[in-house]
Amino acid sequence: MTRVNSERSAALPHGVQGAADSNFACTLNGFSQLFPGRRFGGGALAVYLHGEPVLDVWTGYTDRRGTQYWTENTGAMVFSVTKGLASTVIHRLADRGLIDYDTPVAEYWPEFGANGKAAITVRDVMRHRAGLSQLGGVSKAELLDHVAMEKRVAAAPVNRMLYGKPAYHALTYGWLMSGLARGVTGKGMRVLIREELAEPLNTDGLHLGRPPVEAPTRAAQILAPQGTIANPIFNFVAPRIAALTYSGGFGSMYFPGMKSVVQGDTPFLDSEIPAANGVATARAIAKMYGAIANGGRVDGTQFLSQERTALLTGKASYVPDRNIFVPLSFHLGYHALPFPPGFMPGFGHAGLAGSVGWADPASGMSFAFVHNRLLTPMLLDQAAFAGLGALIRKDAARARKRGYQTVADLGASYQMPRTVAG
Known part of the structure; x- marks a missing residue:
C-alpha cells in the first residue's frame, strides 16, 4: 500500500497523487x-472493496489554463451521476x-396528482417510466429556479x-426526486444530499451545486465548450422542436442558452439541478456506492x-430507451x-462526458471516476469509465486472491454548514 505524502509517491505513475493498494x-x-497534458x-478515481478504500488517486489540472493542480478536495460537476x-x-x-416505492407520489406530494398523475408511483x-421527461420549452431562467421547476413538473400532464x-x-x-423528498x-x-449522504458518510465531497465558500471541496472548471459564436438558425429552430410533445431525447435535454450555463464560472452550479449539477469527489461517490455494494x-x-x-x-432488460435508444435497465x-452481457456487471449511474459512480454487489466492489472535460479532443471520454471498469475488476479480482491493504482516509471530512437553506 502507498500512502499520500508531501511528495509524489514512487509507487504511483508520474503526476498521479494519492494512495493505492499494489494490486491496482x-x-x-x-x-x-x-490526462496527458x-x-x-484533470480527474480522480477511487475504488472500494468490501466497504474499504483500496485506491484513491487524482491527477491533472482544475482550470482551463492548466495552472491549478487537482487536489484531494477537488470536485467535478458530475452531470447525471x-x-x-x-x-x-x-x-x-x-x-x-x-x-414506499409502490405508493403514488401524490400521497407524499399532493400537487403532483394534477393532470392525471394521481396513480404514478415512486417506483414508476x-x-x-412516468412519462414526464420533456421540458416543454422551458426557458433558461425557469430551469435555474428549482422551486419553480418542481411546481412545473407537478402540474405537467403525462406524455x-x-x-x-x-x-x-x-x-x-431531479426535480421529481426533490419534490418527492420535499x-x-x-x-x-x-x-x-448533505444531511443524508455527506454527513453519515463523513465526507465533504458531496454537494448539489457550487460548494459554499467555506467548504474544503472546490469545483473544477469545465474545460469546454467555451466558444461564444452563435448559430442563429439552430437557435431559432431548436426551441420550437424541443417544445413539441414528441421531441424525444432532444426535448428532454434542450433549453435556450444551455451552452452558456457551463461556460465561464458555470452558472449551472448556482441552482439546484438534482439530475445534473452535483459537485463531488471520486472518493465520496465511491464510498456511497461502496455501502451499496457491501450490504x-x-x-x-x-x-x-x-x-x-x-x-x-434489478433485472436485466434489453428494451431500448425511448429517448436515448439504448437499453439501460433502470x-x-x-x-x-x-x-x-457481462461487460460491466453491477449498477450505478454514469454522467455526460463519462463521470460515473458504480456498485457491483456480487463482487463487493465499487468505483467512481470524475473529471472536468465535457467536449474536448478526448472523444472517448463518454466510454472511458467502461474501460476503467474492466481494469478495476481485473485488479480487484487479483486483490481478493492475494490479499490487499486499505489506503489512508484522504480528503476532508464532513463539515457542518454555517447556514442551511432549502
Whole structure:
C-alpha cells in the first residue's frame, strides 16, 4: 500500500497523487494515461472493496489554463451521476419508513396528482417510466429556479406515448426526486444530499451545486465548450422542436442558452439541478456506492439496511430507451449496462462526458471516476469509465486472491454548514 505524502509517491505513475493498494497497478496506469497534458484537464478515481478504500488517486489540472493542480478536495460537476445521489437520498428516507416505492407520489406530494398523475408511483418515477421527461420549452431562467421547476413538473400532464415505457428523464428526474423528498421532509435536495449522504458518510465531497465558500471541496472548471459564436438558425429552430410533445431525447435535454450555463464560472452550479449539477469527489461517490455494494455498510458505518440494499439490484432488460435508444435497465434510480452481457456487471449511474459512480454487489466492489472535460479532443471520454471498469475488476479480482491493504482516509471530512437553506 502507498500512502499520500508531501511528495509524489514512487509507487504511483508520474503526476498521479494519492494512495493505492499494489494490486491496482494496471488501473493506475490506465487512469494516468487519460490526462496527458495541461489542456486535458484533470480527474480522480477511487475504488472500494468490501466497504474499504483500496485506491484513491487524482491527477491533472482544475482550470482551463492548466495552472491549478487537482487536489484531494477537488470536485467535478458530475452531470447525471447526480441522479444516483438523489436516488440514494430517497432510499435513505425509504429505509426509515418515510417513503414506499409502490405508493403514488401524490400521497407524499399532493400537487403532483394534477393532470392525471394521481396513480404514478415512486417506483414508476425512479424507473424513468412516468412519462414526464420533456421540458416543454422551458426557458433558461425557469430551469435555474428549482422551486419553480418542481411546481412545473407537478402540474405537467403525462406524455401518454412515453408513460409506462423506459424514457430517460434527463433533467426532470431531479426535480421529481426533490419534490418527492420535499413533500416528505420539507427540505430541498441540496440540504438533503448533505444531511443524508455527506454527513453519515463523513465526507465533504458531496454537494448539489457550487460548494459554499467555506467548504474544503472546490469545483473544477469545465474545460469546454467555451466558444461564444452563435448559430442563429439552430437557435431559432431548436426551441420550437424541443417544445413539441414528441421531441424525444432532444426535448428532454434542450433549453435556450444551455451552452452558456457551463461556460465561464458555470452558472449551472448556482441552482439546484438534482439530475445534473452535483459537485463531488471520486472518493465520496465511491464510498456511497461502496455501502451499496457491501450490504449497506461502509467504513464501519451502516449507511443503508442490508434489506434495502438487496432491493436495489434489478433485472436485466434489453428494451431500448425511448429517448436515448439504448437499453439501460433502470431500477430504483440506478441503471445497468446489460449489453453486451457481462461487460460491466453491477449498477450505478454514469454522467455526460463519462463521470460515473458504480456498485457491483456480487463482487463487493465499487468505483467512481470524475473529471472536468465535457467536449474536448478526448472523444472517448463518454466510454472511458467502461474501460476503467474492466481494469478495476481485473485488479480487484487479483486483490481478493492475494490479499490487499486499505489506503489512508484522504480528503476532508464532513463539515457542518454555517447556514442551511432549502
